Amino acid sequence: DAKTTQPNSMESNEEEPVHLPCNHSTISGTDYIHWYRQLPSQGPEYVIHGLTSNVNNRMASLAIAEDRKSSTLILHRATLRDAAVYYCILSNYGQNFVFGPGTRLSVLP
């Protein structure tokens, strides 16, 4: 079973910021938080990952709660191309990815 819970779907307007939440209340101290997304008719693609500190890259930002029991993926300016299913995954050394159903993000023009 997935160790994370996410809303089934979210909606955003184009060019507005999007905050995608993820709860992982049973996270261990060495679990990394990964985000992948799956565009229609494609395989998942890496977005970002982190352990404790907030992380930024060219695609998004990852905000991790101080107690690490939740995190938020932030898309600073949503585009139509960002419409996808977003997966929040916990992973540790020697463990394989366990995907949940993810959050389906719709971006409205």
Add this chain to the structure above:
Amino acid sequence: ETGVTQSPTHLIKTRGQQVTLRCSSQSGHNTVSWYQQALGQGPQFIFQYYREEENGRGNFPPRFSGLQFPNYSSELNVNALELDDSALYLCASSAGLTTSTDTQYFGPGTRLTVL
């Protein structure tokens, strides 16, 4: 850039048949993982190969088997196909063994339909 390719794109088989799906990983990636994705669900881990040895398996029966070759290609074989095997099959390659920090690069998948 993924650089991971899969073939064929689509495949139709009948119940009881056998199928082989192929994946070409990024050069230099020693780890390949295979996933099954049913419609509307997240990918489910089937197994992982590292340097041609199986290195972890999900909750899938033995009729799901795999091979990894030195040239960064791999295969997923499924025997005695069942209707529930209809799904998108994804392979993902990564440079190392740990999913803690290694990025997995996914291919576009093979859509298998079992009639």
